[in-house]
Amino acid sequence: MWGSCSLACRPLADPALLQSLAQPAQTKLVLLVLDGLGGMPRAAGGPTELEAASTPNLDRLAAEGQAGLSQPIGLGITPGSGPGHLALFGYDPVASNIGRGALSALGLGLRLDAGDLGVRLNFCTLDDQGNVADRRAGRIETRANQELVAKLNELEVAGVELEFATESQHRAVLIIRGAYLSPAVQETDPQAVGVPPLEPEPLTATAQHTSAVLRLVSEAVRDCIGRESPANFVLMRGYAGLPELQGLNSLYGLQPVCLATYPMYKGLARVAGMAVVDGLDTADEQMAAVAEVWEEYDYFFIHHKAPDARGEDGDFDAKAAAIEELDRRLPALLELGPDVLVVTGDHSTPSLLRQHSWHPVPCLFWGGCVLPDTVESFGERACGQGSLGVFPAQSIMGLMLAHGGRLQKFGA
Amino acid sequence: MWGSCSLACRPLADPALLQSLAQPAQTKLVLLVLDGLGGMPRAAGGPTELEAASTPNLDRLAAEGQAGLSQPIGLGITPGSGPGHLALFGYDPVASNIGRGALSALGLGLRLDAGDLGVRLNFCTLDDQGNVADRRAGRIETRANQELVAKLNELEVAGVELEFATESQHRAVLIIRGAYLSPAVQETDPQAVGVPPLEPEPLTATAQHTSAVLRLVSEAVRDCIGRESPANFVLMRGYAGLPELQGLNSLYGLQPVCLATYPMYKGLARVAGMAVVDGLDTADEQMAAVAEVWEEYDYFFIHHKAPDARGEDGDFDAKAAAIEELDRRLPALLELGPDVLVVTGDHSTPSLLRQHSWHPVPCLFWGGCVLPDTVESFGERACGQGSLGVFPAQSIMGLMLAHGGRLQKFGA
Numbered sequence: 087m088w089g090s091c092s093l094a095c096r097p098l099a100d101p102a103l104l105q106s107l108a109q110p111a112q113t114k115l116v117l118l119v120l121d122g123l124g125g126m127p128r129a130a131g132g133p134t135e136l137e138a139a140s141t142p143n144l145d146r147l148a149a150e151g152q153a154g155l156s157q158p159i160g161l162g163i164t165p166g167s168g169p170g171h172l173a174l175f176g177y178d179p180v181a182s183n184i185g186r187g188a189l190s191a192l193g194l195g196l197r198l199d200a201g202d203l204g205v206r207l208n209f210c211t212l213d214d215q216g217n218v219a220d221r222r223a224g225r226i227e228t229r230a231n232q233e234l235v236a237k238l239n240e241l242e243v244a245g246v247e248l249e250f251a252t253e254s255q256h257r258a259v260l261i262i263r264g265a266y267l268s269p270a271v272q273e274t275d276p277q278a279v280g281v282p283p284l285e286p287e288p289l290t291a292t293a294q295h296t297s298a299v300l301r302l303v304s305e306a307v308r309d310c311i312g313r314e315s316p317a318n319f320v321l322m323r324g325y326a327g328l329p330e331l332q333g334l335n336s337l338y339g340l341q342p343v344c345l346a347t348y349p350m351y352k353g354l355a356r357v358a359g360m361a362v363v364d365g366l367d368t369a370d371e372q373m374a375a376v377a378e379v380w381e382e383y384d385y386f387f388i389h390h391k392a393p394d395a396r397g398e399d400g401d402f403d404a405k406a407a408a409i410e411e412l413d414r415r416l417p418a419l420l421e422l423g424p425d426v427l428v429v430t431g432d433h434s435t436p437s438l439l440r441q442h443s444w445h446p447v448p449c450l451f452w453g454g455c456v457l458p459d460t461v462e463s464f465g466e467r468a469c470g471q472g473s474l475g476v477f478p479a480q481s482i483m484g485l486m487l488a489h490g491g492r493l494q495k496f497g498a
Numbered sequence: 499m500w501g502s503c504s505l506a507c508r509p510l511a512d513p514a515l516l517q518s519l520a521q522p523a524q525t526k527l528v529l530l531v532l533d534g535l536g537g538m539p540r541a542a543g544g545p546t547e548l549e550a551a552s553t554p555n556l557d558r559l560a561a562e563g564q565a566g567l568s569q570p571i572g573l574g575i576t577p578g579s580g581p582g583h584l585a586l587f588g589y590d591p592v593a594s595n596i597g598r599g600a601l602s603a604l605g606l607g608l609r610l611d612a613g614d615l616g617v618r619l620n621f622c623t624l625d626d627q628g629n630v631a632d633r634r635a636g637r638i639e640t641r642a643n644q645e646l647v648a649k650l651n652e653l654e655v656a657g658v659e660l661e662f663a664t665e666s667q668h669r670a671v672l673i674i675r676g677a678y679l680s681p682a683v684q685e686t687d688p689q690a691v692g693v694p695p696l697e698p699e700p701l702t703a704t705a706q707h708t709s710a711v712l713r714l715v716s717e718a719v720r721d722c723i724g725r726e727s728p729a730n731f732v733l734m735r736g737y738a739g740l741p742e743l744q745g746l747n748s749l750y751g752l753q754p755v756c757l758a759t760y761p762m763y764k765g766l767a768r769v770a771g772m773a774v775v776d777g778l779d780t781a782d783e784q785m786a787a788v789a790e791v792w793e794e795y796d797y798f799f800i801h802h803k804a805p806d807a808r809g810e811d812g813d814f815d816a817k818a819a820a821i822e823e824l825d826r827r828l829p830a831l832l833e834l835g836p837d838v839l840v841v842t843g844d845h846s847t848p849s850l851l852r853q854h855s856w857h858p859v860p861c862l863f864w865g866g867c868v869l870p871d872t873v874e875s876f877g878e879r880a881c882g883q884g885s886l887g888v889f890p891a892q893s894i895m896g897l898m899l900a901h902g903g904r905l906q907k908f909g910a
Contacts (some may be wrong), residue, residue, distance in 0.1 A: 455851070497580045498601040
């Protein structure tokens, strides 16, 4: 199968173009994301985790539908979960990128609304002269972090609302809620010891208010925990708000819902305007919930973390087993009667590399209007023979809408 | 065969870049468009119309050349004939989109020049209070429409030239010729009965003159047919002029000609600056005409409507038969000695769906400089294995020019 080249294709994925063509329909669209699905062989000439896994249901869907390799951002670019998912939802992953502060907040399940500012914090140690002695306060225990955060959450700073939260060890997150907040502020980590923290200087004129707020916050933090040990101050970085994204209901008239277990993906789904089913902790609960809410919604984002987690563990067999376990859940999903089903990942996480990679991600597209290709199984090499070729993940939303009869013709 | 993903590649098809590289040559380029060529199986696991058709000539060309699937606009987008063809001629189908009013005029074979305004009309019935009683005048017969149009073509409005034409039943088209015309005017169909028609309000400052003209036209129409019955007025919509496109001769030094039977495609060809052979009613006449004009031109756009028409009829077998009939004409075409021959469609029209669809379109590229791929026959699944992959239709013009030796190298 030769290349699939989108040289001058106006991306289908352009939300504005799709929005102009959107029309209502009764069809049900399902996006099943196996996080970190793509992988690599552990030995030369061997199979990847997905190829090694026994996946009769995914293979059948690939045989009945069409397959390809989705590219979340671009050739060679390794995506974080944020852009990887935003692309799957049809947004430009580069233009809509969510900064670390906001993503950390979403990851902790904190409420982040338009206008709020997320800040990543490292608890640190200042010496008596006020210089940084340890940028990570000796990597305090998570429990010590939680105790400090409980104290900090008593703080009040005029004109804004503050919410501190523990991430883990020395890492925490601060959400500032107020007006006129800007992320264009200097990070305060001096990246060295024996010098004082940097000031949160404004980087643009519109960030002066935020800069002033952050100075007040720093003073308040110093007053609150300045006599603690070893962590007696915070370094601030990764300031970020939410991108201003038009939601999927507003764009395409969908009633979208997210069924995920990890806060990060629920947060991303909210950013895209999806409803979120809370309180799901296992795959069993997720699948039961899909059935429960099936009648209320028409776009279902179902997220499974296990392949990525096992990949980051470096555990090839456990990743393959996780994929097999998810394959067994497909018949129940199909019983509900989706009109369009896409199975892919937000990026690859080869257990060989123990982290996200840039390798394109196996993708299968199943539904009544799909022209079947010659692919007979679901795996990296098989998908490379598929009729979608290597294509932008951002195109998936438009294809789902088209196959679901939710797009008018363009032009006469 | 793996995919080739060119998310951020500078598009080959950009007319300005191609124009900067254009050089003369004696080669003959042929674009043979089988309208609505792509299709779908009528039964699971079965062939598409093209795959079912017996096409020994197309198969041989595919085997000798290279194949792929052309994407007129983008993944998932269903094209109308307008954008589908403009892409095949090398223009950006979205930026150059032709509005309904202009396309209807072209479809009727009316002359439309740059600056003219096309308007779609519905004959309607106003009651004695001047409210709309029937938005379609009871769907009058085409003959009644023609009689009204004959009356309206006597009208004169100062400063502009008017030409009315019957489309069918209650539908007609008006072309206004004059200076400073703009399509940015409100449509007058109130989309309801019991209320008066809307005014053709200007939507931008530059449309004020046009708005005034349309009011004068409305008054003149009222005076002319106001006492007729049931159709005594017109509702106006789909205002559109021609996009300002640089012609193919100006861009690339081609001497292009169109051999088509339907007015729409002749109109689109004129928009692209092609000469048009008029008076062709059958495929026999088209092929005879190609031979007659072979020495005068060097780019031949040959259009066959039958596959699309049979697809819209929902007639799988008739569509396959239409394709077989066109396949039999290829030896005569090849006898003329084209240097480059491209066979594709402007979009897919699966008989299963009875309308245009978003499925990419089989495309074969034949010529002396073409590197043959492994494709042995001409069909959707075979083309999916071709070396062009799934590629933008807009790239076809640049590839034809290249294979015709009509492009210089870019850069030193």
